[in-house]
Amino acid sequence: MAMTITQLEKRIFAVAVAFVMLLFGFAALAVNVFHVGLPTCLTSVKPFQKGELIAHSPTHYELHYVARMWKFEPEEVTVPAGSIVDVYLSTIDVTHGLILVGTDLNLMAVPGVVNYARVKFDQPRVYPVICHEYCGTGHDRMAASLRVVDAATFRATKPATPSAAATPADPRSRLLIKNECFSCHSLNGVDDIGPSFKGLYGRTRKLADGSTVIADDVYLRESILHPDAKVVEGFDDVMPAPTLTDEEVNEIIAYLKTIK
Ligand code: CUA
Numbered sequence: 001m002a003m004t005i006t007q008l009e010k011r012i013f014a015v016a017v018a019f020v021m022l023l024f025g026f027a028a029l030a031v032n033v034f035h036v037g038l039p040t041c042l043t044s045v046k047p048f049q050k051g052e053l054i055a056h057s058p059t060h061y062e063l064h065y066v067a068r069m070w071k072f073e074p075e076e077v078t079v080p081a082g083s084i085v086d087v088y089l090s091t092i093d094v095t096h097g098l099i100l101v102g103t104d105l106n107l108m109a110v111p112g113v114v115n116y117a118r119v120k121f122d123q124p125r126v127y128p129v130i131c132h133e134y135c136g137t138g139h140d141r142m143a144a145s146l147r148v149v150d151a152a153t154f155r156a157t158k159p160a161t162p163s164a165a166a167t168p169a170d171p172r173s174r175l176l177i178k179n180e181c182f183s184c185h186s187l188n189g190v191d192d193i194g195p196s197f198k199g200l201y202g203r204t205r206k207l208a209d210g211s212t213v214i215a216d217d218v219y220l221r222e223s224i225l226h227p228d229a230k231v232v233e234g235f236d237d238v239m240p241a242p243t244l245t246d247e248e249v250n251e252i253i254a255y256l257k258t259i260k
Contacts, residue, residue: 038117039107045114047090053077058151065089065129067096067109070138070193071183072129078147080154081124089115097133100146108133121148137236138184138193172255179242187259194239195232201257206233220253 031038051066051073063085066073079085089098091109098107100119107115131142149157176182184193195205203215208231213219222229227239244252 040116042114042116047114049092059083061085063087065098067091069093069136070142072144075144078149078157080151081121081148084120086118094135095133096131096135099130099132101128124149137238175248175252194235197256197259199260208233217253221249224249224252
């Protein structure tokens with residue numbers, strides 16, 4: 001009786017081994033026959049902080065994507081058709097995912113490591129880039145695009161201006177840029193992840209607990225240094241507390257007063 005069980009176990013073991021080998025076989029087939037770029041987790045590469053496209057030759061590029069709450073950098077990339085692009089992905093905060101819609105590229109952005117895969121682009125078209133790992137309130141807004149154009153169009157394209165162009169050039173906003181306030185707060189009156197700065201000073205704010213407060217110096221100081229103290233109704237308590245000196249807080253409040 002004991003003998004029978006041993007043979008049954010052997011068979012189950014053999015089936016399990018065969019199944020695993022079949023999986024490896026499919027992976028090898030995908031890589032060698034169908035040229036699918038297998039994602040690779042590089043633990044020896046130091047995660048980078050800057051998103052950029054590096055040209056190694058007119059048809060070979062290295063693309064560094066940085067994922068963060070809640071965007072990809074660079075947001076827009078253009079490469080010529082026929083290019084081979086080595087995509088490296090890192091995150092500077094939580095775990096994100098990156099899918100290049102329309103290709104096999106599917107990478108995880110895991111803190112502390114860099115993930116890699118190679119893609120070849122044959123035809124001109126635009127590929128949306130989206131985050132596929134839930135990463136917080138702004139997850140569904142994490143989008144970017146990769147544009148493949150024909151070689152002549154590519155030569156005529158000027159290098160993309162850095163994303164800083166989207167932020168105001170006013171020197172008084174330097175602290176807001178430095179602390180990345182514009183990732184969530186706009187100057188144009190449109191609420192985003194956080195309330196817009198436009199017309200904020202002096203306004204009556206309705207809070208999540210139903211009470212109201214005037215957006216004066218005291219309120220703004222508290223809301224900058226302790227964002228969770230008074231959360232405005234309709235917004236999530238997601239803002240990290242910044243590290244600022246008293247003078248810096250004063251400078252920010254003085255600037256906010258001018259955004260009418
Ligand atoms: Cu990043 Cu979801």
